[in-house]
Amino acid sequence: xxxxxxxxxxxxxxxxxxxxxxxxxxxxxxxxxxxxxxxxxxxxxxxxxxxxxxxxxxxxxxxxxxxxxxxxxxxxxxxxxxxxxxxxxxxxxxxxxxxxxxxxxxxxxxxxxxxxxxxxxxxxxxxxxxxxxxxxxxxxxxxxxxxxxxxxxxxxxxxxxxxxxxxxxxxxxxxxxxxxxxxxxxxxxxxxxxxxxxxxxxxxxxxxxxxxxxxxxxxxxxxxxxxxxxxxxxxxxxxxxxxxxxxxxxxxxxxxxxxxxxxxxxxxxxxxxxxxxxxxxxxxxxxxxxxxxxxxxxxxxxxxxxxxxxxxxxxxxxxxxxxxxxxxxxxxxxxxxxxxxxxxxxxxxxxxxxxxxxxxxxxxxxxxxxxxxxxxxxxxxxxxxxxxxxxxxxxxxxxxxxxxxxxxxxxxxxxxxxxxxxxxxxxxxxxxxxxxxxxxxxxxxxxxxxxx
Numbered sequence: 196x197x198x199x200x201x202x203x204x205x206x207x208x209x210x211x212x213x214x215x216x217x218x219x220x221x222x223x224x225x226x227x228x229x230x231x232x233x234x235x236x237x238x239x240x241x242x243x244x245x246x247x248x249x250x251x252x253x254x255x256x257x258x259x260x261x262x263x264x265x266x267x268x269x270x271x272x273x274x275x276x277x278x279x280x281x282x283x284x285x286x287x288x289x290x291x292x293x294x295x296x297x298x299x300x301x302x303x304x305x306x307x308x309x310x311x312x313x314x315x316x317x318x319x320x321x322x323x324x325x326x327x328x329x330x331x332x333x334x335x336x337x338x339x340x341x342x343x344x345x346x347x348x349x350x351x352x353x354x355x356x357x358x359x360x361x362x363x364x365x366x367x368x369x370x371x372x373x374x375x376x377x378x379x380x381x382x383x384x385x386x387x388x389x390x391x392x393x394x395x396x397x398x399x400x401x402x403x404x405x406x407x408x409x410x411x412x413x414x415x416x417x418x419x420x421x422x423x424x425x426x427x428x429x430x431x432x433x434x435x436x437x438x439x440x441x442x443x444x445x446x447x448x449x450x451x452x453x454x455x456x457x458x459x460x461x462x463x464x465x466x467x468x469x470x471x472x473x474x475x476x477x478x479x480x481x482x483x484x485x486x487x488x489x490x491x492x493x494x495x496x497x498x499x500x501x502x503x504x505x506x507x508x509x510x511x512x513x514x515x516x517x518x519x520x521x522x523x524x525x526x527x528x529x530x531x532x533x534x535x536x537x538x539x540x541x542x543x544x545x546x547x548x549x550x551x552x553x554x555x556x557x558x559x560x561x562x563x564x565x566x567x568x569x570x571x572x573x574x575x576x577x578x579x580x581x582x583x584x585x586x587x588x589x590x591x592x593x594x595x596x597x598x599x600x601x602x603x604x605x606x607x608x609x610x611x612x613x614x615x616x617x618x619x620x621x622x623x624x625x626x627x628x629x630x631x632x633x634x635x636x637x638x639x640x641x642x643x644x645x646x647x
């Protein structure tokens with residue numbers, strides 16, 4: 196079968212290879228979403244008289260077969276297919292004849308790929324939030340178990356004030372919960388149906404865009420058909436930005452754990468099965484996974500910048516440049532999910548060396564505490580500061596356990612407020628369960644024969 200856009204001219208092979216790019220590989224992730232969108236679109240066409248009910252039923256049966264093949268890994272997309280949309284239409288035409296050619300009525304590949312990507316992003320954002328909640332659980336459990344395990348707090352990477360592993364872990368738990376809020380905002384933005392915008396200017400058929408949106412579980416229709424096209428790349432960049440914030444936190448966790456596990460610190464030991472070795476040095480246990488989380492954070496940031504650079508100077512309407520935003524989106528979401536799992540595994544298997552943590556608490560860490568104790572006696576802080584600074588070498592060591600326990604104001608080492616994080620986590624968990632149930636129910640109805 197010729198390309199969907201072919202007018203009888205044979206495209207130069209070099210141009211075909213260049214324009215197709217890696218879409219056949221990337222689009223494997225979109226097959227099921229393309230079929231779901233096509234079922235909803237075909238049903239809508241049957242309600243306005245473009246398809247007969249019996250024709251819709253045949254199209255749907257064939258599309259469900261493709262979904263099954265995709266799940267089994269037996270639906271290929273080749274360079275000659277160009278993309279998922281062509282591959283599916285070829286299959287439909289081969290099995291249904293002219294009926295298969297009707298599926299594209301009132302639709303452009305522009306709004307079709309946006310629909311696929313919106314459905315994909317929607318699922319992947321929910322998956323990311325679910326994985327983050329698991330990691331938050333691990334961090335909060337670690338924080339609870341080690342709330343009284345002291346370590347030096349650092350500023351400018353120099354020893355500063357007493358801290359604790361509990362404070363460290365719960366800081367990241369709170370940050371990741373904030374990241375879930377960013378992911379949710381992205382989810383709400385992409386949860387708009389683009390289908391029906393066609394090539395950015397609508398079609399002269401009485402299509403029912405709201406019906407398609409309802410069938411696919413979208414919160415609403417994205418109204419202006421030109422804005423639909425203009426939002427491609429914009430929505431992807433917003434999703435990648437949210438993923439970037441997650442990765443930045445994971446990178447910082449990785450950097451800390453690499454330092455904490457170094458022999459010179461020895462606060463923690465990373466499980467041996469999570470470390471690689473050296474081809475030369477027999478003793479080495481390398482935190483390579485954590486190092487790669489750091490490096491892949493830069494990769495995801497570069498995907499964000501790539502996407503923004505692609506769309507920043509485009510004129511309104513569809514431009515082929517948008518094709519280049521697909522790869523950074525898919526890779527960013529996959530990389531972020533893999534990184535979350537790596538960090539959770541590391542936290543779950545982390546061994547704390549309590550004696551090393553206690554021994555790290557030198558007397559200079561308590562300088563500020565001494566100055567504040569003089570403030571309690573009525574000495575102005577600036578004078579207390581200078582007085583302590585003049586006697587740093589003779590400061591006695593304070594019991595670090597007592598010290599971190601005495602800091603009881605909100606969010607300090609002696610009052611981590613873990614229950615607040617648990618409440619936020621539970622609220623997110625309930626919201627996620629509702630969204631997943633809603634989407635699962637609607638898509639199940641879409642696939643059930645007796646419903647249509």
